[in-house]
Amino acid sequence: MGKIERGAHALRKAAVLVPLAVVLFASSASAESARQLYWGDTHLHSSYSFDAFLNGNHSADPDTAYRWAKGLPVVHPYHRARVQVETPLDFLVVSDHAEYLGVIRKLYLDVREGEGAEFAEQIRQAIDSGRGTALFAGVLPEATIEPGDTRDPVAVIDGQTNPLPIPGDGEPLRRDAWAETTAAADRHNDPGRFTAMIGWEWSSIPNGANLHRVVMTNVDGETARQFMPWSSSDSNYPDDLWAWLERTSEATGAEFVAIPHNPNISKGYMFGATRLDGTPYTIESARTRARWEPVAEVTQYKGDSETHPALSPDDAFADFETYEGYIQTNVQEYQANVGDYARSALRRGLEIEAEVGANPYKFGMIGATDSHSGLAAAEEDNFWGKMALDSTPETKGLFGVGRVVDGWNIGAQGLAAVWAEENTRESILAAFRRREVYATTGPRLQVRFFGGWDFAARDADAADLVDRGYAKGVSMGGDLAGPPPERGGLAGLFGGADRAPSFLVHVAKDPLGANIDRVQVVKGWHASDGTSGERVYDVAWSGDRTPDAAGAVGPVGNTVDLGTGLYTNDIGAMELATVWTDPDFDPNARAFYYVRVLEIPTPRHSLLDAIALQGEPSDAQPPTLQERAYTSPIWYTP
Numbered sequence: 001m002g003k004i005e006r007g008a009h010a011l012r013k014a015a016v017l018v019p020l021a022v023v024l025f026a027s028s029a030s031a032e033s034a035r036q037l038y039w040g041d042t043h044l045h046s047s048y049s050f051d052a053f054l055n056g057n058h059s060a061d062p063d064t065a066y067r068w069a070k071g072l073p074v075v076h077p078y079h080r081a082r083v084q085v086e087t088p089l090d091f092l093v094v095s096d097h098a099e100y101l102g103v104i105r106k107l108y109l110d111v112r113e114g115e116g117a118e119f120a121e122q123i124r125q126a127i128d129s130g131r132g133t134a135l136f137a138g139v140l141p142e143a144t145i146e147p148g149d150t151r152d153p154v155a156v157i158d159g160q161t162n163p164l165p166i167p168g169d170g171e172p173l174r175r176d177a178w179a180e181t182t183a184a185a186d187r188h189n190d191p192g193r194f195t196a197m198i199g200w201e202w203s204s205i206p207n208g209a210n211l212h213r214v215v216m217t218n219v220d221g222e223t224a225r226q227f228m229p230w231s232s233s234d235s236n237y238p239d240d241l242w243a244w245l246e247r248t249s250e251a252t253g254a255e256f257v258a259i260p261h262n263p264n265i266s267k268g269y270m271f272g273a274t275r276l277d278g279t280p281y282t283i284e285s286a287r288t289r290a291r292w293e294p295v296a297e298v299t300q301y302k303g304d305s306e307t308h309p310a311l312s313p314d315d316a317f318a319d320f321e322t323y324e325g326y327i328q329t330n331v332q333e334y335q336a337n338v339g340d341y342a343r344s345a346l347r348r349g350l351e352i353e354a355e356v357g358a359n360p361y362k363f364g365m366i367g368a369t370d371s372h373s374g375l376a377a378a379e380e381d382n383f384w385g386k387m388a389l390d391s392t393p394e395t396k397g398l399f400g401v402g403r404v405v406d407g408w409n410i411g412a413q414g415l416a417a418v419w420a421e422e423n424t425r426e427s428i429l430a431a432f433r434r435r436e437v438y439a440t441t442g443p444r445l446q447v448r449f450f451g452g453w454d455f456a457a458r459d460a461d462a463a464d465l466v467d468r469g470y471a472k473g474v475s476m477g478g479d480l481a482g483p484p485p486e487r488g489g490l491a492g493l494f495g496g497a498d499r500a501p502s503f504l505v506h507v508a509k510d511p512l513g514a515n516i517d518r519v520q521v522v523k524g525w526h527a528s529d530g531t532s533g534e535r536v537y538d539v540a541w542s543g544d545r546t547p548d549a550a551g552a553v554g555p556v557g558n559t560v561d562l563g564t565g566l567y568t569n570d571i572g573a574m575e576l577a578t579v580w581t582d583p584d585f586d587p588n589a590r591a592f593y594y595v596r597v598l599e600i601p602t603p604r605h606s607l608l609d610a611i612a613l614q615g616e617p618s619d620a621q622p623p624t625l626q627e628r629a630y631t632s633p634i635w636y637t638p
Helices: 019-025 048-053 062-069 103-110 115-129 130-136 153-156 167-190 238-253 283-294 344-355 393-398 425-434 457-461 464-474 489-493 605-612
Strands: 038-043 091-094 197-200 212-215 254-258 295-300 362-366 415-420 437-440 446-450 474-475 502-510 516-526 532-541 575-581 588-598 628-631 634-636
Touching: 019 238, 038 062, 038 197, 038 212, 038 295, 048 103, 048 344, 062 091, 062 167, 091 167, 115 130, 153 489, 167 212, 167 425, 197 425, 212 238, 238 283, 238 605, 283 344, 295 437, 344 457, 344 516, 344 532, 344 588, 362 425, 362 502, 362 628, 393 605, 415 634, 437 502, 446 464, 446 588, 446 628, 446 634, 457 464, 457 502, 457 532, 457 575, 464 474, 464 502, 502 532, 502 588, 532 575
Parallel strands: 038 091, 091 197, 254 295, 295 362, 362 437
Antiparallel strands: 038 415, 197 212, 212 254, 362 415, 415 437, 437 628, 446 474, 446 502, 502 575, 516 532, 516 588, 588 628, 588 634
């Protein structure tokens, strides 16, 4: 219904509407419809992160990171060539690890005498001989818990700390680094043109369960220097992080958002059935988590966390950039858990809400890079590796996790897309809070997604599509207001009312990228009888393909030449728009809906590097991929 294809720059066809409908639904542009699309990375590490420095990034500091994001040429920290992003970002969060922030860098570069000089010399010798990571591993706590273990992972590792043999465990050096980081953000922040958000990463990793959060704030450096970033050395429990955010917000006026790290290697704990300590969620604790964590990172260099084939066996596109390398190299067998992936976590959130009255996993979705080279690089043909070391075709194997992950199957992804009034710290943070954000794996696909009760097919082709979206419904990240309307009244007069929700979707291709294969709506639900499920619907697609009996559309084709790495846009669409109504709606069942957009196949960075080496691409990942976008969901509650 309502599926159309158009050129990206074609004028929209004027909608034929009666004057009263215009008055009711689109009489004037709203403040919401004036929101602009801004692109950024919320997860970027500079040389101030201990693991980045130990893996070859000795020069790309926060200043370098902001310069790259703004489109300026910079020197690569490993191979020293001039590099530059093709399309600049609108905002960036330099999110160095709060743990040992700047400490290894300071020891290596500056500490030559006095207390701590002996350890500094050990650091220099180890790094210069390629043993830096092994040396530092000796001062970190060790324990092992296998995926699926029901024990509290923090309790297992609790008390195992090994302070650094330097004054104050490096606290004076951390304070210096925080001051430098916040000052760099203020120097590069240019409201309206480029936003340098202040933030850090709380890097809790009990027993190798990656439970990291990126924390970002809307304040300036002067305010940020009133506190030190909360770290896992302070506590490994996220509840303690949220309590600290509450206290610090009250004391300083700072607003914060905590963003769960790509959860695919959390061993099921990121979005668990209970709180991390094993206690059940209550309405209060569920609301607390939802308040501080309104958005989650679902795609980045360490793989994609939308879903997994083991969790979504009926989803033909579930096996995308699958990453199976735990932080602990001695845990070899990967297990996909419900708490490791966004779609299953969103379903779990509905189930918890049915039990306690609040949903702790009511999160929007973004992408980020988690680059440790200082370069927020998410372009397949301009990708510079996870760490500095794996930045060239010949050095992709220098960084790895155990025997299952190296630079060949690290992904070149992703980005955060934000609909905000202006490019400022305050406006961007507000968009994260209301979840009007979405994820892409790198391409700059423009996506609009609205849900309501009376969208009509003609809305997809209207010149004022965005105005109609806000006037007749809610945008991504929102809640469908009220119960399904009854037929009749003004809504019935115009024929748009139904007892099932309708969704207005518009997608435009990246102007510099590949065409669009299809648009899908992903639905998850929890029924009143306790059953739950999910389904993926093809709702708009390119070309003249016809859905099969189950409603699925066949493959779009593949134009990639595996010998040259080139592709054409002879297939796919430049733009797709539709209005889709849920054919399986149960008014008594909780549900969420989000949009997934797929591009046509394009060459992966591993294929391009293999061609450069005149060899065969690694079989760790397919040589081509279908880049994609995931919107934040829209929720329905009976």
